[in-house]
Amino acid sequence: MGSGKKAEEEGKAMSEIMKSWRVRIFLIALLLSFFTLMIRPVQLGMDFSGGSLIQINLDRPLSSSEMQTVVNVLQSRLNNYGLKQLAVKPWGKQFVVVEITKTSDPKEINRIQALLGEQGKFETLYNGKVVLRGEDIISVITDPQKGYGAYPSGNGYTWTVPFLVSNKAAEEFAKAVEGECTPLPNSRSCKEQVYMFIDRPENAIIVMPPKLYEDEREIPDDFIDSPNKIKADDLLKNSGIDLAVADQITEELLEKIRGKNVIVPEGAYDSYFLKALNGSAANVKEIPKRSDYWLKDAINIENIVHLTPGVTSGKPITNPSITGYAATKEKAAEELSHVAILLKSGRLPVSVSIGSVSTISPILSERFISYSVLAGLAALMVVATVLLIRYRKIKIALSIAMTSFSELIILLAVAALIGWQIDLPAVAGIIAAIGTGVDHQIVITDEALRKEKEVELSLITRIKKAFSIIFMAATTTIFAMLPLLVVGMGTLKGFAITTILGMLIGVFIARPAYAEIVNRIID
CATH class of the missing domain: 3.30.70.3400 (Alpha-Beta Plaits)
Incomplete structure (x- = not known):
């Protein structure tokens, strides 16, 4: 009979708890969170996914x-x-x-x-002057049916990226090259050329050793094996870049590079030579050789195009293209994708x-996940044990533990909804929010259990007093996090966001529900 009556009282208490709108909101939020995490898992940051x-x-x-x-x-x-x-x-x-x-x-x-x-600064130059810019590009064409792609050509592969330019830009380009055609023998092309760059060096001068200059004095205009050659001096002149050939420091060299951005071959000069250049130049940059010709890599030229009579007729052309050459199919595909992406994204x-x-590595990130889960479970068990020892009521200890776990689920669901990645700083913010939540629940519980000193105060009044303390503490924490959130200093922003979200979820959803639960337990 006693056990039946006790079960009946517990059922009645549970029914009273479920009638509270605060508890209902809490449970609805929890159920929606479970549903959200089922259809939209949390995005794990680099720390947990490699x-x-x-x-x-x-x-x-x-x-x-x-x-x-x-x-x-x-x-x-x-x-x-x-x-x-x-x-x-x-x-x-x-x-x-x-x-x-x-x-x-x-x-x-x-x-x-x-x-x-x-x-990603695209430029087309003619006679050393810019005649087309990246800002003039309307769209990049990636349809193979319209010329985009890489295909065999001679001993290598040719790649082409077509693009559309504005009518105004097409008209200005047509005006710049109108009538500029000296026919080449046995060819439909003109002698005149335009030069296409992505990230052409500005206010720059090339400093190269005499041997390298002799090796690249004349290079194929496709930078691979074309029979048509272009002189290095002409290439740099049409690129708006100066040249100095030197293997030792002279006053003439230092005067020539003064205030300019100096580009040198990587490993070509010793530290003494580079230090002397740095003393006169704006800056010195060593460029490695990535293709067949170092000069191509140094000035970031993508393409040299011979004009044609049709182009120089004065009629605007709105669909030019960038063409390049590579020794292998894989390299051609890589360069094709690289140029297309830079043109698409803009400068x-x-x-x-x-x-x-x-x-x-993915292996290390899996360990992070395992250690984090184990640490979380261990912390939950320790907190529950300490609460059980403190209050000697398993219902109160379980209520605090389950409320904290529910806060974690709701917080993860919110992070999943807004697309925020969970990394180590975010986990630190979650721990801070949950830890503060446990502290707040202890304040509520202590106020509810206090009878000796404030007998005249009702249970509801004591819980209201606890909430005034909780709101003040939460507000202080949120304001402390705002500088990190507003300044947005990288990973610290993740810590601030998760801490603030945890505080808001706790104060407006979890704490009111827990107050109702502990109220019924004590009554």
Whole structure:
């Protein structure tokens, strides 16, 4: 009889708890969270899924609008490359951090670095003057039926990226080259050429050793094996870049490079020579040889195109193309994709360079997940044990533990909805929010159990008093997190967001429900 009566009382108490609108809101939020996590799992950051983190250095501090442009352009490049699980985050005013999850292959990372490390400034020059810019491009054509693709040509492969330019740009280009045609013998082309660049060096001078200059004094105009040659001097003149051939420091050389951006072959000069150049130049950059001819890599030229009588007739052409050459099919496909992505995404408002690169292997990330889950379970057990010892009532200890676990589920569901990646800083924020939540529930419980000192106060009044303390503490914590959220310093933003979300979920959903539950338990 006693046990039956006790069960009846417990059932009645549970029924009273379920009647509370606060508890109902809490349960609805919990059920919706479970449903959300079933159809839209949490996005795990690089720490828990493996991947790479690339730091990009910007040439100068940027304004907020310029920084947003940088983030958007880099995001577009990576999306066009085929990467979807990534995060591009500003870090202060002069750095950007790119997190790419589930990508740790060294070759893949090198290709991504090459894509991120370019400003993407497209220019076409004729007689040393810019006649077409990246801003003039309306769209990039990637349809093989319209000329896009790579195909065998001679001993290698030719790749082509067609694009559309605005009518105004087409008219200006037509005006610049109108009548500029000296027919080549046995050819339909003109002697005159236009030069296409992506990230052409500005205010620059090439400094190269005499031997390298002799080797590249004349190079094929396709930079592989074309019988048509172009002189290095003419190439640089039409590129708007100066040249100095030297193997020792002279006053004449130092005067010639003064205040300019100096480009030298990587490994061609010793430290003494480079130090002397740095003393006079704006900066000195060593460029490695990546193709058959170093000069091509140094000035970032993509294509040299002979004009035709049709182009120089004065009629605007709105569908030009960039054509390049590669020794292998794989290299041609890589260059094709690289150029198309840069043209699609547009240029960055500032020059960039790759800083540091760090990689987390998938095996290590799996260990992070295992250790985090084990640490969470251990912490939950310890908290429940301490609460049981403190209150000596298993219902109260279980209520606090289950409420905290429910907060975690709701917080993860919100993170999944907004697409926020869970990484180690986010986990730290979750721990801070849940830990503060347990502290708040202890305050509510202590106020509810206090009888000796404040007998005249009702249970509801004491819980209201507890909530005033909780609201003040939560508000203080949220305001403390706002600087991290507003400034947006990289990974610290994840800590701030999860902490603030945890506080809001706890104060407006979980705490009111727990107060109702503990009220019924004590009554």
